[in-house]
Amino acid sequence: MSATSHSNLAYPHRRVLTDAPFLAAVDGRQPTHRPVWFMRQAGRSLPEYRELRAGIGMLESCFRPDLVCEITMQPVRRHNVDAAILFSDIVVPLKAAGVDLDIVAGRGPVVAEPIRSSADVARLPRLQPDEVAAVAEAVALLTGELGDVPLIGFAGAPFTLASYLVEGGPSRHHAQTKALMHSAPDVWHQLLGKLTDIAIVFLKTQAQAGVDAVQLFDSWAGALSLAEYREFVLPHSTRIFDELEEAGVPRIHFGLGTGELLGAMGEAGADVVGVDFRIPLHEAARRVGKGKALQGNLDPALLFAGWDAIEREVRRIVREADAAVGIGARGHIFNLGHGVLPETDPTVLTRVVELVHSL
Numbered sequence: 625m626s627a628t629s630h631s632n633l634a635y636p637h638r639r640v641l642t643d644a645p646f647l648a649a650v651d652g653r654q655p656t657h658r659p660v661w662f663m664r665q666a667g668r669s670l671p672e673y674r675e676l677r678a679g680i681g682m683l684e685s686c687f688r689p690d691l692v693c694e695i696t697m698q699p700v701r702r703h704n705v706d707a708a709i710l711f712s713d714i715v716v717p718l719k720a721a722g723v724d725l726d727i728v729a730g731r732g733p734v735v736a737e738p739i740r741s742s743a744d745v746a747r748l749p750r751l752q753p754d755e756v757a758a759v760a761e762a763v764a765l766l767t768g769e770l771g772d773v774p775l776i777g778f779a780g781a782p783f784t785l786a787s788y789l790v791e792g793g794p795s796r797h798h799a800q801t802k803a804l805m806h807s808a809p810d811v812w813h814q815l816l817g818k819l820t821d822i823a824i825v826f827l828k829t830q831a832q833a834g835v836d837a838v839q840l841f842d843s844w845a846g847a848l849s850l851a852e853y854r855e856f857v858l859p860h861s862t863r864i865f866d867e868l869e870e871a872g873v874p875r876i877h878f879g880l881g882t883g884e885l886l887g888a889m890g891e892a893g894a895d896v897v898g899v900d901f902r903i904p905l906h907e908a909a910r911r912v913g914k915g916k917a918l919q920g921n922l923d924p925a926l927l928f929a930g931w932d933a934i935e936r937e938v939r940r941i942v943r944e945a946d947a948a949v950g951i952g953a954r955g956h957i958f959n960l961g962h963g964v965l966p967e968t969d970p971t972v973l974t975r976v977v978e979l980v981h982s983l
Contacts, residue, residue, distance in 0.1 A: 634871075636832075638834060638873075641836060644659075644706070644707075646659040646837070650954070650957070651874075655955075657981045658981065660981070661705040661706055661957070662705065663878070663962065665964055666695050666698065666699055666708070666709055669964050669970050670702065672698055677691070677695070688758070689762040689765055692766075693765040695711040696711045696762075697769055703977045704978075704981075706773065707837070708776065710776065710830070713733075715788065716756070716826075717780075717822050717823070718789075720751060721822060732788075733788050734792065735792045740800070742810075745811060745818065750818070750821060751822040756826060767833075767835075776836070776839055777831065777835035777837070778841060779823040779838070780823065780843070781840045781857075781861055781879075782857070782864075783842055784841060785823075786815055786819055790804055798847045802847075812856060813856075813860075820863050824864055838868060838873055838874075839876040839877075839878060840864060840894070841879070844879075844880070845857060845879040845882055845885060846881025853888055858891065861892045865893030866893055875893065875894045877892055880962055882900065883900070883908075886911040890916055896918070899918055899921040901924075901962065906947035909947075909952060910951065912953070914952030914954075915954055916953065917954040918945065918955075918956055918957070919959045920958075922937055922960050922976070924968070925965065927969070931975065938976060
């Protein structure tokens with residue numbers, strides 16, 4: 625489905641941004657220039673972000689529409705990127721639904737009562753749209769501010785949310801998660817079914833409020849084998865993309881360390897597959913299959929390497945992206961292979977945008 629073809633009574637706030645380079649690349653049309661945006665561009669590396677958020681907790685800031693709007697706008701003003709991504713966090717819908725968790729500085733999301741049993745899954749609350757009304761309000765503010773720049777909404781994918789809930793926080797090896805998955809597959813699928821419902825409500829709320837695209841972050845899916853991904857994750861991610869089709873917005877799928885999973889991720893139903901920095905884009909295109917746009921994939925660590933090295937890598941990625949289009953990728957959106965690191969010099973990001981636009 626074309627990203628801009630379709631208005632729908634259930635989605636009354638859809639903007640018509642046919643000429644936006646980001647949407648043209650998704651649609652397989654020729655953009656006026658190669659589009660670029662950065663994961664985690666909203667916040668982290670920007671001094672104006674740190675100043676604005678001083679003394680305000682991460683989750684609190686995600687539920688304040690005025691702050692969400694301003695933080696989302698900051699990198700658009702500073703870097704001239706071709707898309708904004710909503711300032712939020714993947715655990716926001718869990719918090720909104722009533723899960724007892726917090727984001728601890730330097731560690732990440734920490735869950736008070738990890739989920740390990742069928743009874744634990746049963747007490748996991750469902751998300752109601754009015755519980756994320758603040759996010760919808762922020763989207764409405766942003767679509768009024770952004771002009772012709774598309775806004776990307778997002779959610780955490782069921783596997784990545786489950787890994788936080790089962791482990792109780794970030795994990796390197798996902799041992800408890802994999803133990804539950806293999807020892808109690810019925811409990812696992814109950815859990816992912818509920819998390820899929822939460823993601824669908826959260827993404828549809830954003831789509832109804834007016835976002836122009838959505839991205840599903842399966843940040844930790846790269847911890848899985850292909851067999852595990854197909855059996856325990858793919859059906860749930862597929863249901864999310866199926867449910868979002870009616871919204872008529874481009875759907876992006878991204879995971880870190882997912883080179884071996886790209887074929888299966890391509891089957892899940894997204895229009896765009898995000899590629900991390902470990903695999904060349906033309907090889908990613910071969911694995912994903914024809915008819916999908918690709919997004920990526922500069923290593924965020926290389927932004928510290930000095931301009932000559934950065935320029936060389938950007939040009940290499942653009943050549944590989946063009947080769948990917950030559951073998952069937954629908955288009956290319958330049959991005960990092962993961963999020964902006966907090967210590968990144970913002971002026972380097974601005975220069976990368978200028979370079980990509982010039983190519």
